[in-house]
Amino acid sequence: MTKVILIEDDKDTAQDICAELKDYGYAVDWHADGAEGLEQARVAGADILIVDRMLPGMDGLTVIDTLRREQVRTPVLVISALSAVNDRVRGLRAGGDDYLTKPFAILELVARVEALLRRPADISLKVLRVGPLELDLLERNARRGERLIELLPREFRLLEYMMRHCEQLLTRGMLFEEVWKYKFVPDSNLVDVHMGRLRRKIDAAGDPPMISNVRGEGFVLRAPD
Amino acid sequence: MYFARPIEWVRQSAFRYVVVLLTAITVTIGLSFGFAYFQTSGNELIKQIDDLVLQEAAVISEGASLGQMNAYEERVRQDPRRVKPTAIFSTDGHRLSGNVQELPPGMEIGAPPQRVSIIRTDQVPRHVQNARAVVRLLPDGNILFVGWSTADNEQAASMVQRGLLFGLIPALALGLAASLFFGLNAHKRVTEMQRRISQIVAGDLKQRLPYRNAQDPIDNLAQIVNGMLDEMQTFIEDLAAVGDDIAHDLRTPLARVRIGLERARRNATTLEALQGAADRAISELDHAISIVTAILRVREIEQTRRLQAFDEVELAELVCEVGDLYEPIAEEKQLTLTVQANEKLVVHGDRDLIFEAIANLVDNAVKFTPECGSIDVCLTASPDGAALRVSDTGPGVAESERSLLVQRFYRADTSRHTKGLGLGLTLVAAITKLHGFRFDVLPTQGFTAEIAFPPSTLIQGDDRTI
Numbered sequence: 001m002t003k004v005i006l007i008e009d010d011k012d013t014a015q016d017i018c019a020e021l022k023d024y025g026y027a028v029d030w031h032a033d034g035a036e037g038l039e040q041a042r043v044a045g046a047d048i049l050i051v052d053r054m055l056p057g058m059d060g061l062t063v064i065d066t067l068r069r070e071q072v073r074t075p076v077l078v079i080s081a082l083s084a085v086n087d088r089v090r091g092l093r094a095g096g097d098d099y100l101t102k103p104f105a106i107l108e109l110v111a112r113v114e115a116l117l118r119r120p121a122d123i124s125l126k127v128l129r130v131g132p133l134e135l136d137l138l139e140r141n142a143r144r145g146e147r148l149i150e151l152l153p154r155e156f157r158l159l160e161y162m163m164r165h166c167e168q169l170l171t172r173g174m175l176f177e178e179v180w181k182y183k184f185v186p187d188s189n190l191v192d193v194h195m196g197r198l199r200r201k202i203d204a205a206g207d208p209p210m211i212s213n214v215r216g217e218g219f220v221l222r223a224p225d
Numbered sequence: 226m227y228f229a230r231p232i233e234w235v236r237q238s239a240f241r242y243v244v245v246l247l248t249a250i251t252v253t254i255g256l257s258f259g260f261a262y263f264q265t266s267g268n269e270l271i272k273q274i275d276d277l278v279l280q281e282a283a284v285i286s287e288g289a290s291l292g293q294m295n296a297y298e299e300r301v302r303q304d305p306r307r308v309k310p311t312a313i314f315s316t317d318g319h320r321l322s323g324n325v326q327e328l329p330p331g332m333e334i335g336a337p338p339q340r341v342s343i344i345r346t347d348q349v350p351r352h353v354q355n356a357r358a359v360v361r362l363l364p365d366g367n368i369l370f371v372g373w374s375t376a377d378n379e380q381a382a383s384m385v386q387r388g389l390l391f392g393l394i395p396a397l398a399l400g401l402a403a404s405l406f407f408g409l410n411a412h413k414r415v416t417e418m419q420r421r422i423s424q425i426v427a428g429d430l431k432q433r434l435p436y437r438n439a440q441d442p443i444d445n446l447a448q449i450v451n452g453m454l455d456e457m458q459t460f461i462e463d464l465a466a467v468g469d470d471i472a473h474d475l476r477t478p479l480a481r482v483r484i485g486l487e488r489a490r491r492n493a494t495t496l497e498a499l500q501g502a503a504d505r506a507i508s509e510l511d512h513a514i515s516i517v518t519a520i521l522r523v524r525e526i527e528q529t530r531r532l533q534a535f536d537e538v539e540l541a542e543l544v545c546e547v548g549d550l551y552e553p554i555a556e557e558k559q560l561t562l563t564v565q566a567n568e569k570l571v572v573h574g575d576r577d578l579i580f581e582a583i584a585n586l587v588d589n590a591v592k593f594t595p596e597c598g599s600i601d602v603c604l605t606a607s608p609d610g611a612a613l614r615v616s617d618t619g620p621g622v623a624e625s626e627r628s629l630l631v632q633r634f635y636r637a638d639t640s641r642h643t644k645g646l647g648l649g650l651t652l653v654a655a656i657t658k659l660h661g662f663r664f665d666v667l668p669t670q671g672f673t674a675e676i677a678f679p680p681s682t683l684i685q686g687d688d689r690t691i
Contacts, residue, residue, distance in 0.1 A: 103514055105507075182580070182584075190550065190551070190554055193554040194553055196553075197553050216504075
């Protein structure tokens with residue numbers, strides 16, 4: 001069972017996160033105090049850490065910094081009520097692997113935890129495959145079965161990211177940060193429109209759909225049943 | 226009022242000013258009178274008299290040695306103002322002729338002129354007269370006395386003394402009065418200013434400092450402060466309006482959430498109905514959260530220090546990238562999005578922020594332009610720098626609303642029904658200000674936003690480090 005250590009001082013938030021993660025089959029160990037959580041991570045270890053930025057006793061960034069100095073490489077998701085871009089940079093620089101601003105959708109948190117736990121696909125691969133879908137990174141073309149799919153450069157980047165993270169919920173925020181590398185989220189439904197276009201190309205009429213929208217929170221690419 | 230607190234009054238700069246002024250007046254008058262006094266009673270004049278006495282004594286002695294006494298007689302006779310005492314005494318001191326009653330004691334024959342006091346025989350009433358005089362031995366053994374009265378000098382000196390006394394006192398009094406008048410006047414103005422400033426500090430932002438159009442330093446200061454107060458008042462009123470707008474924009478979605486949940490709690494009979502209500506609540510809350518995020522973002526940019534992480538940014542490339550990002554969404558809405566960016570222009574700046582600014586302008590245009598309209602994104606260079614214009618065929622804004630547009634949360638009324646935060650333009654304004662660019666909304670048909678890059682912000686080809 002995947003083990004999560006959650007260091008969060010707000011009891012209600014912690015309880016909701018614990019309950020949600022348990023639904024997804026994680027074992028969650030919650031600590032409200034920074035120093036206590038750090039000790040637990042050292043002694044017992046975990047598969048992933050979720051650390052609040054501001055904590056009583058010991059600041060979240062100090063916890064991460066201490067672990068990294070001790071060569072503990074456990075992935076860390078930083079959650080914070082401080083939204084400033086600079087603070088995000090600070091969180092990642094201290095050794096955090098991802099950063100989520102409060103308030104967040106609980107599914108967004110789950111999606112990011114899963115993304116962090118997933119071992120990154122072999123980056124030396126020249127051809128990515130998901131079911132009948134094939135993306136040739138050298139030839140820069142895509143095909144689904146026998147059908148050749150014409151992709152614009154931006155669509156190619158999006159599909160590549162989704163194929164590397166297939167079977168995984170990818171939220172709009174994650175896509176915007178990882179595919180477009182932008183630090184702001186526009187309030188227009190930009191990601192949806194881009195995804196819509198890609199979807200029409202991948203899932204042509206009659207094909208069983210491979211890209212699906214999950215409860216309005218994000219998108220998943222998976223091989224058809 | 227002021228004299229009730231003398232020590233405080235002494236501390237006033239106005240008082241010190243009076244003291245300095247009066248000292249200056251006294252010293253000036255003292256110096257000029259001192260010079261006059263020195264001139265009338267000083268050595269220079271005495272020396273002139275002494276020369277005359279010696280000269281005339283020599284002439285008379287010379288005449289006498291030739292047996293001629295007419296020079297002597299002439300001197301005795303020609304003295305209507307009685308300033309030339311002249312006489313001959315026997316060796317035992319008896320007056321033989323002339324107009325001096327007695328030979329003053331202590332006079333030596335042949336000595337240089339000396340100061341003596343004499344009594345003239347021809348003056349009624351008799352009185353002692355001061356003079357410079359010499360005595361000479363005549364060939365017949367008698368003693369010649371030749372003198373010159375110094376009464377004129379003494380009179381002149383005493384006149385100077387009196388003049389000094391009667392001139393200085395009124396001058397001082399006048400100076401004191403004038404200084405007090407101006408000092409008190411200035412003090413009164415300063416006190417009035419202090420009173421008004423206290424009122425402003427206490428919250429009366431409409432209060433202004435008094436001035437008289439006199440163009441003196443206090444007036445100039447008052448006008449500068451008033452100008453500053455005008456700006457601050459506008460700023461504070463803007464801020465208050467922003468606060469009201471934030472309250473409005475946050476309360477509206479929160480109120481909808483509350484009502485929606487309340488109604489669903491009471492009326493929902495199926496799980497689907499309850500879920501629907503929850504979904505609507507979540508979407509409203511997301512809207513409220515995005516408002517808070519946007520406000521924080523604007524504040525963050527406004528507080529960002531300039532030049533932090535600034536780099537060379539290729540504008541055309543950035544503009545095309547924004548176009549690429551928005552092209553699908555424009556097409557979806559059947560809008561024609563045209564991007565013209567052929568000029569090679571490089572600025573010094575934060576790439577992400579400039580991208581965000583341009584994206585916001587295009588985002589706005591896409592949002593507010595009705596279907597089948599068009600959006601033009603155009604980057605141009607001119608001798609006056611470069612400009613990026615994003616224009617659309619949307620409803621635009623009224624002339625009166627243009628300048629208000631960049632204020633936080635301000636949204637032209639005609640677009641109230643369109644989803645959006647109205648913060649986009651404020652964000653653009655904050656980013657352009659940070660970079661030293663200029664942001665403007667141009668008076669055109671539809672809506673045209675412009676970011677102007679002054680020549681100073683552009684990096685010329687030969688200046689580039691790459």
